[in-house]
Amino acid sequence: MHISDYLSKILWSIFDRVTHCQKFSQGADAVQALELYAQHNLLHTTTLFVTFTMDDLCTVFPHQETLQALKHFLHTYTQSDKEFQQYGISIETIIQLVRLVLENQFFVYNYKLYRQTAGGASGLSLTLPLAYIYLYYWEPKLITTLMKNKLEIFGR
Numbered sequence: 001m002h003i004s005d006y007l008s009k010i011l012w013s014i015f016d017r018v019t020h021c022q023k024f025s026q027g028a029d030a031v032q033a034l035e036l037y038a039q040h041n042l043l044h045t046t047t048l049f050v051t052f053t054m055d056d057l058c059t060v061f062p063h064q065e066t067l068q069a070l071k072h073f074l075h076t077y078t079q080s081d082k083e084f085q086q087y088g089i090s091i092e093t094i095i096q097l098v099r100l101v102l103e104n105q106f107f108v109y110n111y112k113l114y115r116q117t118a119g120g121a122s123g124l125s126l127t128l129p130l131a132y133i134y135l136y137y138w139e140p141k142l143i144t145t146l147m148k149n150k151l152e153i154f155g156r
Contacts, residue, residue, distance in 0.1 A: 001124075004101055007094060008125040010087055011070075015129055018077040019136060058127050059119035061134045063102045069137035070130065071095055101126055 024030045037043050074091045084090060101124070105116035120127030 003097055004124050004126040007097055007101070008129055010084070010089070010094065011126070011129040011133065014074070014078060015132055015136070018073075056119075057135070058122065058131045061119050061131050063099075063118060066130050066134045067095060067099055067102070069134045070098060072137060073133050098126070098130070102130075 022029070022033055024033070034043070071091075074094065078084070078091070084094070102120070103115075105121050105124075107114055107116060107121075120130060
């Protein structure tokens with residue numbers, strides 16, 4: 001759990017800086033963002049709203065593809081290992097620790113022990129940033145277009 005918490009803080013800080021993505025943990029957060037959008041005179045009759053629902057994303061993302069996406073994300077959007085000096089860790093160590101966490105997720109079902117081979121545990125703080133990075137790996141054109149002028153709302 002401590003490794004997960006440690007990595008989660010690092011990954012969230014990078015993800016937030018890179019994507020400028022708002023996190024809507026409650027419906028009120030989205031309403032507040034929309035009100036601000038309207039206050040800046042950006043809400044028009046031609047404004048389009050899009051929502052995506054991805055059921056069970058946190059429990060089904062493939063580990064190997066997620067590790068590949070994480071490696072690409074870190075090498076693309078960070079200044080190599082210099083950015084991680086404050087944490088006393090390298091990009092390769094982050095990848096190895098994430099792999100360690102993902103490969104060592106177990107659960108009991110019907111009195112049998114199972115290893116989780118996809119997704120992340122629901123209470124694990126590392127699960128959500130990994131899922132977001134995995135999605136981000138596949139959606140750069142959408143994010144770039146929306147965030148180009150930083151005038152559009154994009155949130156999760």
